[in-house]
Amino acid sequence: MDTPTxxxxxxVHQTAHPQSEASPSxxxxxxxxxxxxxxxxxxxxxVQLQWSILEGxxxxxxxxxxxxxxxxxxxxxxxxxxxxxxxxxxxxxxxRFHLYGLEGWMDGWxxxxxxxTHIIIPTCIAATAKTEEPQLEDPKRKAPPSEGxxxxxxxxxxxxxxxxxxxxxxxxxxxxGxxxxxxxxxxxxxxxxxxxxxxxxxxxxxxxxxxxxxxxHFHLYGLxxxxxxxxxxxxxxxxxxxxxxxxxxxxxxxxGPGPSRETLIFLRxxxxxxxxxxxxxxxxxxxxxxxxxxxxxxxxxxxxxESYARGFGNISGEFWLGNEALHELTAATPMELRIDLRTAxxxxxxxxxxxxxxxxxxxxxxxVGAFSGTAGDALSYHSGSPFSTRDRDSRDPxxxxxxxxxxYANLNGRYGTPRDHQGIHWFPWKGFNVSIPFTEMKLRPQxx
Numbered sequence: 001m002d003t004p005t006x007x008x009x010x011x012v013h014q015t016a017h018p019q020s021e022a023s024p025s026x027x028x029x030x031x032x033x034x035x036x037x038x039x040x041x042x043x044x045x046x047v048q049l050q051w052s053i054l055e056g057x058x059x060x061x062x063x064x065x066x067x068x069x070x071x072x073x074x075x076x077x078x079x080x081x082x083x084x085x086x087x088x089x090x091x092x093x094x095x096r097f098h099l100y101g102l103e104g105w106m107d108g109w110x111x112x113x114x115x116x117t118h119i120i121i122p123t124c125i126a127a128t129a130k131t132e133e134p135q136l137e138d139p140k141r142k143a144p145p146s147e148g149x150x151x152x153x154x155x156x157x158x159x160x161x162x163x164x165x166x167x168x169x170x171x172x173x174x175x176x177g178x179x180x181x182x183x184x185x186x187x188x189x190x191x192x193x194x195x196x197x198x199x200x201x202x203x204x205x206x207x208x209x210x211x212x213x214x215x216x217h218f219h220l221y222g223l224x225x226x227x228x229x230x231x232x233x234x235x236x237x238x239x240x241x242x243x244x245x246x247x248x249x250x251x252x253x254x255x256g257p258g259p260s261r262e263t264l265i266f267l268r269x270x271x272x273x274x275x276x277x278x279x280x281x282x283x284x285x286x287x288x289x290x291x292x293x294x295x296x297x298x299x300x301x302x303x304x305x306e307s308y309a310r311g312f313g314n315i316s317g318e319f320w321l322g323n324e325a326l327h328e329l330t331a332a333t334p335m336e337l338r339i340d341l342r343t344a345x346x347x348x349x350x351x352x353x354x355x356x357x358x359x360x361x362x363x364x365x366x367x368v369g370a371f372s373g374t375a376g377d378a379l380s381y382h383s384g385s386p387f388s389t390r391d392r393d394s395r396d397p398x399x400x401x402x403x404x405x406x407x408y409a410n411l412n413g414r415y416g417t418p419r420d421h422q423g424i425h426w427f428p429w430k431g432f433n434v435s436i437p438f439t440e441m442k443l444r445p446q447x448x
Contacts, residue, residue, distance in 0.1 A: 032056030034101050040083065044091045050083040051099055058101035064197055065097045072205050074196040076188070100197050153177030155222050155230040161204065165212035166256060169237045171204045172220055179222040179229065185219045215241040245269050248329065249289035250277035250444050257281075262315060267328045275279070275325060278315040280442055288442035289329065291321035294424055295438050297415030301400065304391040309360065310401050320412070323364040325388060326357040326443075335448040337368060339411070339427055341375055342438035348375035348429050355443060360437060363387055366402040378409035378429025411439045 035052030042048075049063070061077040061084075068090035077084055079102075089095065094175045100144065106186040156173030163169070170184070184196040189211035198205050222230045232296030243251040252263055260281045267273040280288040294301070299318035311322025329335065337355035341348050364387035371377040385402040393403075399413045399422070408427040416435050417423045423435025430436060 003014070004343075009108065013370055027311050031100060032058050034058075034099065037097070037099050045089050046083045046085055046087045047089060047097075048083060049097060049099070052082065053101075060102045060192070060194070062100045062102065062195055062197060063097060064100065065095055068093050072198050072202050073208070074198075074205070076194045076209060098197070100195070102195055107446070120245040134175045153179050153222060153224055153229045154234045155179075155220065158218065158220050158234040159234040160234060160236045162206075163236060164238050164256075165241050166208065168207045168210060168211050168216065168218070168238060169204065170207065170218060170220070170234070170236075172232065173203065174222070178224075183221045183223065184218060185221070186216050188440050189214050209240045212238055212244070214238050245271050247333070248287075248443075248445065249277065249281070253287040254283060260286075262342045267325070268332055276315060277321065280440070283340070283442075284338065285447075287444045290325060290440055290442045291329075291440065291442060292411065292441035293318055294411065294415060294436075301412045302414070303400065305389045308387065308389060309364075323357060324360070327359050327364060329443060330356040331359075335443045336446045337379075337381075338444075339373075339426075340438075340442075341429060341436050343430070343434070343436060348426075349373045350375040350377065350379065350426075352379060353446060358386075363392070376425055378426050378428050381408045411436075411441065439441065 032053065033055040035054045037049060040048045040050045060079045061081065063075040063077060063084055063086065065073055065086070067088075075084060075086065076440045086095075086097070129216075131170050153174065154176040156175045158170060158172045158309075161171045179200045181200045182198040182202065184198065184205055184207070186194055186207070188194050188209075196205060196207065207218070211344040215235065217233065217235050219231060219233045221228045226411055229327045241255045243255055246252040246255060246263075247267070247269045248265055249263075252265060258281060260279060262278050264274050264278060264337045265277055267275055278290045278293075280286065280290055295318055297318075301318075301320070303312065308320060309323045311320055311325060313319025315321070334353075336367045337352045339350045341350075350371065350373040352368035354367065354372055356367045358365035358367075365384065365386045366379075366382055368379055368383045374379045382404060385404050387400070388398060388403045389400045390398065399410055401407065401410045401412050407421075407425070410421075410423075410425050413424045413435065414422045415424065416437070418433050418435045421432050423432075424437075424439060425432055425434075426436060
């Protein structure tokens with residue numbers, strides 16, 4: 001499917017807000033009113049939505065929709081936001097989104113239809129009377145009395161169906177009568193109130209975005225005719241992370257799936273030794289900790305011994321993580337090294353088993369084992385060599401790297417300088433006449 005290059009055009013149908021005389025208690029405050037909900041971008045697996053506030057302000061928002069399997073999903077959003085990206089959607093799937101503005105708990109709403117192949121968005125804008133805020137601190141509080149047939153709808157037990165470090169699945173029954181809708185209310189890990197509106201046909205919901213190892217109190221309210229008819233509660237504690245102090249990106253990956261990203265790891269699992277790193281979670285199964293990247297020449301790699309020992313640069317751009325960190329990462333666990341190389345026209349990679357970097361006393365000596373890949377073996381020649389910089393090599397000033405008498409690889413060379421063997425080289429792939437414009441060096445615990 002072609003991804004639209006412009007924001008889709010929406011057909012908008014608006015419903016006027018009911019006009020009525022404000023009571024004396026209402027006249028002193030401004031009613032918060034939601035404006036148009038529109039689609040600003042679409043990709044095969046996500047949709048970005050934007051909205052406006054015509055009057056007043058909201059404490060928070062909740063976006064509700066059903067996923068491709070028909071399961072209800074809800075995204076809590078802070079009150080200062082005016083856009084959200086909905087990830088994890090399915091290709092060529094039609095979605096209906098409902099945005100709720102919450103004042104205290106729930107006030108306005110608007111909704112839209114979205115077809116990822118043909119966008120037509122009927123958007124409806126309305127406002128409702130502000131509901132009474134429930135007392136979360138008193139789960140045993142009874143629902144207010146109601147008259148007539150509304151009192152016949154009864155909620156059954158609220159049960160926990162699944163628990164992960166970041167979510168809780170809940171299920172319930174309606175043994176008698178029916179409800180127009182439900183609202184699940186709880187407080188997040190920061191103590192802020194959250195609400196997930198759910199349609200009256202639902203009997204389950206997954207609460208996302210929770211914190212690991214944290215207790216939560218959930219309150220489910222059944223509504224008919226705009227009134228709360230019944231209320232049930234339960235408690236759950238989210239699961240702990242498998243690795244609360246991950247030692248590398250492979251352990252971070254075991255804590256839960258996600259895209260490539262910056263994150264914190266902890267050297268040898270020590271909470272007192274955090275290190276910010278970039279994890280490649282997509283290449284060859286993911287779990288790679290990137291420790292070098294060249295991509296635009298914006299960072300100076302012509303540096304001395306101490307700079308390479310500590311590390312430098314921006315881990316989302318060009319950088320060297322640091323020889324001290326490399327020694328710590330490779331000393332305790334058998335590691336494999338992957339090197340990715342790219343030009344404008346082609347790419348190649350090299351993988352080495354048994355990758356280690358020695359201590360400072362060993363001058364950060366490089367050792368690599370068996371080779372595989374498409375770039376050719378340029379690094380085995382350098383195995384056993386100490387790290388060299390212009391201020392720690394008495395033979396001649398040279399680019400920082402692991403040298404023997406000469407070299408077959410140098411990924412810390414002068415960016416864009418192909419002459420006199422001074423560029424970024426991987427000899428078996430491009431020789432010495434091409435300075436390779438993109439390189440990444442990364443490691444992970446050895447597999448297989």
